[in-house]
Amino acid sequence: MDHFIYQDNTLYAEGCRVNDLAQQYGTPLYIYSRATLERHWHAFNNAVADHPHLVCYAVKANSNLAVLNVLARLGSGFDIVSGGELARVIEAGGDPAKVVFSGVGKTVAEMEKALNLGIYCFNVESSAELEQLNDVAGRLGKIAPVSLRVNPDVDAGTHPYISTGLKENKFGIAMDEAEVVFARAHALPHLQVKGVDCHIGSQLTEIQPFLDAMDRMLALIDRLAEQGIVIEHFDVGGGLGVTYDDETPPHPDVYAAALLARLGDRKLKLIFEPGRAIAANAGIFVTQVLYLKENSDKRFAIVDGAMNDLIRPALYSAWQNIIPVNPRNEQAQVFDIVGPVCETGDFLGKDRALAIAAGDLLVVRSSGAYGFAMASNYNTRPRAAEVMVDGDKAYLVREREKLAQLWQGEQLLP
Ligand SMILES: Cc1ncc(COP(=O)(O)O)c(C=O)c1O
Ligand SMILES: N[C@@H](CCCC[NH3+])C(=O)O
Numbered sequence: 001m002d003h004f005i006y007q008d009n010t011l012y013a014e015g016c017r018v019n020d021l022a023q024q025y026g027t028p029l030y031i032y033s034r035a036t037l038e039r040h041w042h043a044f045n046n047a048v049a050d051h052p053h054l055v056c057y058a059v060k061a062n063s064n065l066a067v068l069n070v071l072a073r074l075g076s077g078f079d080i081v082s083g084g085e086l087a088r089v090i091e092a093g094g095d096p097a098k099v100v101f102s103g104v105g106k107t108v109a110e111m112e113k114a115l116n117l118g119i120y121c122f123n124v125e126s127s128a129e130l131e132q133l134n135d136v137a138g139r140l141g142k143i144a145p146v147s148l149r150v151n152p153d154v155d156a157g158t159h160p161y162i163s164t165g166l167k168e169n170k171f172g173i174a175m176d177e178a179e180v181v182f183a184r185a186h187a188l189p190h191l192q193v194k195g196v197d198c199h200i201g202s203q204l205t206e207i208q209p210f211l212d213a214m215d216r217m218l219a220l221i222d223r224l225a226e227q228g229i230v231i232e233h234f235d236v237g238g239g240l241g242v243t244y245d246d247e248t249p250p251h252p253d254v255y256a257a258a259l260l261a262r263l264g265d266r267k268l269k270l271i272f273e274p275g276r277a278i279a280a281n282a283g284i285f286v287t288q289v290l291y292l293k294e295n296s297d298k299r300f301a302i303v304d305g306a307m308n309d310l311i312r313p314a315l316y317s318a319w320q321n322i323i324p325v326n327p328r329n330e331q332a333q334v335f336d337i338v339g340p341v342c343e344t345g346d347f348l349g350k351d352r353a354l355a356i357a358a359g360d361l362l363v364v365r366s367s368g369a370y371g372f373a374m375a376s377n378y379n380t381r382p383r384a385a386e387v388m389v390d391g392d393k394a395y396l397v398r399e400r401e402k403l404a405q406l407w408q409g410e411q412l413l414p
Contacts, residue, residue, distance in 0.1 A: 001039075003033040003035050003036045003282075003389075004033065004284055004363075004365070006327070009326060009327060010325065010326055011323070011324075011325045011326075011363060013031045013033055013284065013389045013394075014034075014035055014389045014390070014391055014392070015389070015391050015392030015393075016031075016389045016392060016393075016394045018031065018284075018286060018325045018361065018363065019325055019326065019361065021286070021387055021389075022286050022288070022325070022361050024394075025385045025387055025396060025400070026385065026400060027286050027287050027288040027304050027305065027361065027384075028285065028286065028287045028288075028303075028304055028305035028306075028309050028384040029285070029286040029287075029384055029385050029386075029387060030283055030284070030285055030286075030367065030368075030371060030372050030384055030385070030386040030387070031283065031284050031285075031386075031387050031388075031389060031394075032062075032064070032066070032067060032279075032282055032283045032368055032386065032387070032388045032389070032397075033282050033283070033388075033389055034070050034388055034389065034390040035390070035391075036281065036282035036368075037067060037070050037071065037278060037279065037282045037368075038070065038074060040277060040278040040279075040281070040282060041055065041071055041074050041076060041278055042074070043251070043252045043253070044252045044256075044272060044274055044277065044278070045074075046253075047251075047252040047253045047255070047256035047257070048256045048260070048270060051260055051263075051270060052267075052269040052270070053269060053270040053271065053272065054077045054098060054120070054269070054270075054271050055076055055077060055272050055274065056076070056077035056078050056079040056098065056099070056100050056271055056272065056273050057071050057076050057077070057078055057079065057273075057274065057275065057278055057279075058078075058079045058238045058274060058275030058276075059078050059079065059080050059081070059085040059088065059089060059275075060081055060085065060275060060370075060373060061275030061278070061279045061280070061368075061369035061370055061373060062275075062279040062283065062368055062369055062370075062371070062372065062373050063084075063085055063088050063373055064372065064386050064388075064397055064398060065088060065091060065092045065397065065398075066092075066386075066388045066395065066397035066398075067279065067388070067397075068088060068089055068091075068092030068093075068094060069092040069093055070388075071094075071278070072089075072092050072093040072094040072095070073093070075098075076094070076098070077094075077095070077098030077099060077100065077120065077271075078094050078098065078099050078100075079099075079100050079101075079102055079238070079273035079275075080099055080100070080101050080102070080103075081101070081102050081103035082103065082110065083107070083109065083110040083114075086099065086101070086110070086113060086114060086117070086119075090117065096114075096117040096118055096119050096120075097118060097119070097120055098120055099114070099117075099119040099120055100119070100120055100121045100122075100123055100147070100197075100235065100271060100273070101114050101119055101121070101122045101123060102123040102125075102149065102199070102273070103123075103125070104125045104126065104129075104170055104171060106122070106129060106132075106133075108132065108136055111132070111136040111137075111144075112136055112140065115137055115140055115142045115144060116140065116142075119145075120145065121145045121146065121147050121194050121233075121235075121271075122144055122145065122146050122147070123146075123147050123148075123149045123195075123197045123235065124146050124147070124148050124149065124173075124185070125148075125149045125171060125172055125173065126173060127173070127181050127184065130146070130148075130181065130184065130185055130188070130191070131188075133146065133190075133191065134188040134189070134190045134191050135190075137190035137191065138189065138190040142190065143190055143191065143192050144190060144191050144192070145191075145192050145194045146185055146191050146192065146193055146194060146195075147193075147194055147195030147196060147197040147233065147235055148173055148178065148181055148182060148185060148193075148195075148196060148197065149171065149172040149173065149197040149198060149199065149235075150172050150173050150174075150175055150178045150196060150197070150198055150216075150217065150220065151166075151167060151169065151171055151172030151173060151174055151175060151198070152175060152198050152200065152212070152213040152216040152217060153166055153167040153174075153175060153216075154166070154200055154209050154212045154213045154216070155209065156200045156201030156202075156204050156209045156239065157204065157205075157206060157209055158201045158202060158203050158204055158205075158239075158241075159203065159316050159318075171199070172197075172198065172199075175216065175220070178220055179220070179223060179224065179227070182224055182227075182229055183227065186229050193229060193231070194231075194232050194233060195231060195232060195233040195234060195235055195271070196217050196220060196221055196224075196231050196233075196234050196235070197234075197235035197237065197271075198213050198217055198235070198236065198237055199235075199236075199237025199238060199239060199273065200213050200237065200239060201239050202238065202239050202241075202275075203239070203241040203242070203276060204239045204240060204241050204249070205241040205248065205249040205250075206250075207250050207254070207255060207258050210236065210239070210255070210258070210259065211258060211259070211262060213236075214234075214236065214259060214262050215262065217234060218234075218262065218263070218266065221234065221266070221268070231268065232268070232269060233268055233269040233270070233271055234263075234268045234269070234270055234271070235270075235271035235272075235273065236259060236270060236271065236272055236273075237272075237273050238272070238273035238275050238276070238277070239274075240252065240255055240274055240276070240277040241276070241277070242276055242277055242280045242281055242366065242369075243281070243366075244280075244318070244319055244321065244365075244366050245319050245321065249277075252274075252277065275369055275370075276369040276370065278369075279368040279369035280366045280367070280368050280369035280370075281365070281366050281368065282368040283366075283367045283368020283369070283371060284363045284364065284365055284366075284367055284368075285305060285309065285310050285363065285364040285367035285371055285384075286305075286325070286361055286362070286363050287303040287304055287305030287309075287339075287348070287361070287362050287363075287364065288303060288304050288359065288360070288361055288362075289301050289302070289303050289356055289357070289358050289359060289360045289361075289362060290302050290303060290304055290340070290358065291358055292335075292356070292357070292358055298336060299333055299334060299335050299336070300335060300336050300337075300338050301335040301336070301337050301354070301356055301362075302338055302339070302340065303337055303338070303339060303348065303362060304339075304340065305339055305348060305364070305384070306339025306340055306341040306346050306348075306379070306381065307339055307341050307343060307345065307346040307347075307348075307378070308339075308341060308375060308376045308377065308378040308379060308381050308383075309339075309371075309372075309381075309383070309384050310348060310364060310367060310371050310374075310375070311374050311375070311376075312370055312371070312374070313347055313348055313349060314343070314345040314346060314347065315374075319349070320348070320349065320364050320365055320366050320367065321364070321365040321366065322337055322348060322349045322352050322354070322362055322363070322364050322365070323362070323363050323365065324354060324355070324356060324360060324361070324362055324363075325360070325361035325362065325363055326360070326361070327355070328355040328356070328357070328360075329355075330355040331355060332353040332354055332355045333353070333354070333355070334351055334352065334353050335351075335352055335353075335354055335356070336350045336351065337349040337350075337352055337354075337362065340379070340381075341378060341379045341381070342379060348364055349364070372384065372398075377401075377406055380403075380406060382400055382401035382402060382403060382405070382406060383400070383401045384400060385398060385399055385400040386398040
């Protein structure tokens with residue numbers, strides 16, 4: 001069930017009118033639906049049913065504290081990639097014992113913090129990181145739980161910028177080195193080998209690449225067992241795609257069933273790191289049309305939201321649906337929806353057929369993941385406010401930045 005639907009010619013976010021939220025909090029504005037976040041998380045968690053597992057929401061997709069808090073209350077785990085994300089998970093009430101720490105560049109300070117909090121596992125991405133983690137753990141008198149992220153060299157069939165599982169990508173340990181690095185991890189005194197991890201990319205709409213990666217990982221796990229290295233969990237990463245346009249990604253039930261079938265009778269605990277599948281369609285981005293403008297071959301709608309707020313169209317040529325909050329019963333015309341930022345790449349959508357006038361509100365759908373999380377202050381624009389709706393209530397979960405806040409900590413020369 002969609003929680004962003006029209007009633008009486010006006011768009012609602014759950015029980016709240018988007019017009020009212022835009023009026024109250026101003027635009028550009030992100031709106032998230034608690035019910036959708038919960039439904040998506042349960043869809044994942046229920047898909048794996050009673051097989052031992054942990055759903056670790058990928059915080060990078062949307063790290064708003066209220067979003068994290070909604071998921072923490074469901075008992076979610078979290079996949080983090082920085083000390084900042086770890087701090088936010090803790091602030092939001094997340095359980096550090098359900099945190100996995102991914103990323104190719106963990107610093108000593110981040111390792112210390114995570115060890116002191118007692119996270120579930122470090123997903124280690126190189127031999128150098130492994131040695132560093134062993135040293136840090138030894139210094140703190142701790143044993144670091146580790147999983148090695150192995151690069152399976154499979155083509156995820158997604159945008160090259162968000163494909164991570166090919167051998168030319170910077171992520172993970174090469175398959176042909178994996179056994180040597182596992183043996184080293186096993187031998188190091190301040191590490192405990194727990195798992196094998198892989199993540200092959202984002203916005204995957206087919207199951208096959210996941211299964212190809214899994215087959216390679218399971219073969220590795222079997223070879224490790226022969227060497228006496230017992231693996232407790234297999235972290236399948238994130239990457240399950242969503243529908244932005246006409247994509248038909250597998251439902252979590254189908255995806256999980258396919259993975260479980262591949263597992264056979266192995267007793268491995270499964271860890272999932274979904275980000276987009278939970279957050280993308282739980283959020284919308286609301287922007288107001290400032291001006292309409294026409295030149296000899298293009299019609300533009302200049303809106304108050306821009307690439308600094310939502311960079312996916314500019315960065316990946318990503319297509320996200322753009323709809324009016326109050327549809328007009330008039331002839332549609334074709335517009336490029338562009339922001340005020342001084343870049344030709346500053347567009348939210350191109351060639352969209354819409355009936356609109358200055359002052360109208362537009363919604364960019366599927367903006368809950370990699371929307372606000374990738375926002376910047378480019379062109380010294382304050383970042384948008386964020387609102388969470390819960391039935392007919394709405395909560396401001398992050399204020400719009402004020403210009404003065406942008407200058408916090410900045411100084412003139414003496
Ligand atoms: C290690 C890791 N885990 C999980 C994710 C989340 O991916 P997605 O949002 O596609 O589920 C990412 C991002 O691609 C990632 O790099
Ligand atoms: N930011 C990307 C996804 C990257 C996933 C992070 N590993 C997107 O918006 O599609």
